[in-house]
Amino acid sequence: MADRLTTPALLAVAQHAKNGTTSLYEVLRDLQLVREAVSGFAGKMLVSMAMTPILLPLAFLVHWALAVIILLFCLAMALISLAMMGTMGRQRRLAAGNAAAVFGMTVDTMRSGEAVLAMGMLPRLARRWLSASSARAEESWRAEEAVARVQFLHQLALGLFRGAVMFAVTGITLAGGHMSSTFGGAAVLIMQVVTPFATLGNTIETWGEASAAWARLRRLASNVTQAPLQGLAFPVTQGRLVAERLSFRFDTRSPPILRNIDLAVEPRQLIGILGGPGSGKTTLMRLLLGLHQPSAGGVFLDGHATSQWDRRDLARHIGYLPQQPQLGSGTVAEVIARLEEPDPELVMDAARRAGAHDLIAGLPLGYATPLGQGTKLSLGQQHRIAIARALYGRPKLLLLDELGGSLDAEGEADVAAMLGRLRREGGSAVFTTHRPALLRMADRVLAIRNATLVPAGSAMHPHSDRSLPERRLA
Numbered sequence: 203m204a205d206r207l208t209t210p211a212l213l214a215v216a217q218h219a220k221n222g223t224t225s226l227y228e229v230l231r232d233l234q235l236v237r238e239a240v241s242g243f244a245g246k247m248l249v250s251m252a253m254t255p256i257l258l259p260l261a262f263l264v265h266w267a268l269a270v271i272i273l274l275f276c277l278a279m280a281l282i283s284l285a286m287m288g289t290m291g292r293q294r295r296l297a298a299g300n301a302a303a304v305f306g307m308t309v310d311t312m313r314s315g316e317a318v319l320a321m322g323m324l325p326r327l328a329r330r331w332l333s334a335s336s337a338r339a340e341e342s343w344r345a346e347e348a349v350a351r352v353q354f355l356h357q358l359a360l361g362l363f364r365g366a367v368m369f370a371v372t373g374i375t376l377a378g379g380h381m382s383s384t385f386g387g388a389a390v391l392i393m394q395v396v397t398p399f400a401t402l403g404n405t406i407e408t409w410g411e412a413s414a415a416w417a418r419l420r421r422l423a424s425n426v427t428q429a430p431l432q433g434l435a436f437p438v439t440q441g442r443l444v445a446e447r448l449s450f451r452f453d454t455r456s457p458p459i460l461r462n463i464d465l466a467v468e469p470r471q472l473i474g475i476l477g478g479p480g481s482g483k484t485t486l487m488r489l490l491l492g493l494h495q496p497s498a499g500g501v502f503l504d505g506h507a508t509s510q511w512d513r514r515d516l517a518r519h520i521g522y523l524p525q526q527p528q529l530g531s532g533t534v535a536e537v538i539a540r541l542e543e544p545d546p547e548l549v550m551d552a553a554r555r556a557g558a559h560d561l562i563a564g565l566p567l568g569y570a571t572p573l574g575q576g577t578k579l580s581l582g583q584q585h586r587i588a589i590a591r592a593l594y595g596r597p598k599l600l601l602l603d604e605l606g607g608s609l610d611a612e613g614e615a616d617v618a619a620m621l622g623r624l625r626r627e628g629g630s631a632v633f634t635t636h637r638p639a640l641l642r643m644a645d646r647v648l649a650i651r652n653a654t655l656v657p658a659g660s661a662m663h664p665h666s667d668r669s670l671p672e673r674r675l676a
């Protein structure tokens with residue numbers, strides 16, 4: 203189950219990450235809930251409950267009085283356990299509500315902290331805060347008391363049950379009934395019958411949460427338009443990338459994001475892509491990269507569909523700069539080497555080409571500086587390291603989303619030099635950017651308009667993209 207769910211769920215998170223609609227934390231928690239329900243306590247209780255029809259007749263065989271005691275206690279324990287589930291649920295909801303209210307108040311206070319101090323509102327605010335939290339505290343206290351009462355009842359009933367079984371066994375023996383080792387063993391075994399009923403509420407709750415988590419994961423996994431991670435490795439001779447009648451929509455009910463896109467990227471060609479917010483630039487990049495399965499048409503690198511390609515192998519040929527280059531954790535060298543064992547020469551080569559070497563040399567431990575552990579990099583620094591990661595191993599083709607997004611003039615010049623060098627060495631690139639200086643490097647500039655790819659500044663929108671030099675248009 204974990205195998206079947208984990209990969210599609212993580213793929214879905216990666217796919218939706220840009221929109222922030224699905225958080226990895228929630229997905230991992232859902233996976234954990236399902237795993238715990240199946241392999242943990244709740245799973246065991248389900249199996250134990252399934253044993254009841256076998257154990258009860260056994261009890262009848264031993265003595266009818268034992269069977270009656272068991273039946274009565276199973277019923278009583280199930281009722282107490284359900285009551286416990288109710289009171290504990292109420293107490294948890296109250297506690298969560300309190301935490302949210304106090305947290306919300308804190309956040310609001312922090313937001314207007316300056317005004318609170320400047321206008322002498324602090325003592326009043328503190329009074330309001332205290333009275334709100336003490337009113338809530340009283341309610342919480344009552345809920346906790348209710349929980350404690352039911353818990354006590356639960357323990358008492360369990361104790362009574364054990365006592366009653368022992369009492370019955372002894373009584374039956376003294377009354378001259380048959381007492382043997384089998385009989386004693388059966389009595390102990392029978393005590394187990396009541397356990398799943400004593401934890402019924404807990405089991406129901408766990409399974410309820412797990413089945414909701416399962417449904418969420420299934421929904422998420424069915425939403426994946428992402429290509430599989432494992433595929434075939436094809437030879438790359440020229441590095442010619444072609445998109446043919448490429449269309450894409452996220453689901454069948456929504457309109458297409460891209461329609462009938464035709465694009466050929468020859469070696470030594472740089473192609474700039476423009477488009478307004480939400481026009482589909484990132485989606486196009488992801489399609490070219492084979493991360494999304496096209497709804498129609500296809501993307502081919504030297505004649506082979508990128509969506510069928512083995513991801514690790516394809517990554518040797520295509521370097522990718524995502525729009526938000528979150529670098530994750532690992533040393534700078536590991537991050538540039540895409541979390542593989544870093545080859546120092548290749549790492550430094552990529553960093554130099556990306557114009558990131560000097561900034562890395564200035565970090566406390568240079569290339570060994572751990573990222574994501576207190577080392578705070580500026581957006582521009584992250585951008586340069588992410589470009590170095592894309593350049594690692596000198597791939598033939600670069601797909602660069604929002605190139606130069608957070609760079610200063612010097613960084614922009616470095617990136618322009620990198621593009622020039624790539625072209626001279628026979629490589630090619632497709633990039634989206636809002637930087638005129640980088641667009642001027644492009645051999646062709648195209649724009650996404652109404653889900654189609656048209657030459658930038660074409661007749662459809664004669665007033666747009668005026669900053670582009672004439673010779674680049676169309």
Ligand SMILES: Nc1ncnc2c1ncn2[C@@H]1O[C@H](COP(=O)(O)OP(=O)(O)OP(=O)(O)O)[C@@H](O)[C@H]1O
Pocket residue numbers: 217218220221452459477478479480481482483484485486525
């Ligand atoms: N996972 C997704 N599910 C559904 N719709 C999505 C998803 N990702 C993007 N979209 C939608 O697809 C459209 C194109 O998004 P995309 O990110 O490709 O645009 P963009 O041109 O890169 O935008 P920007 O320049 O603002 O980053 C947007 O309307 C966006 O809301």
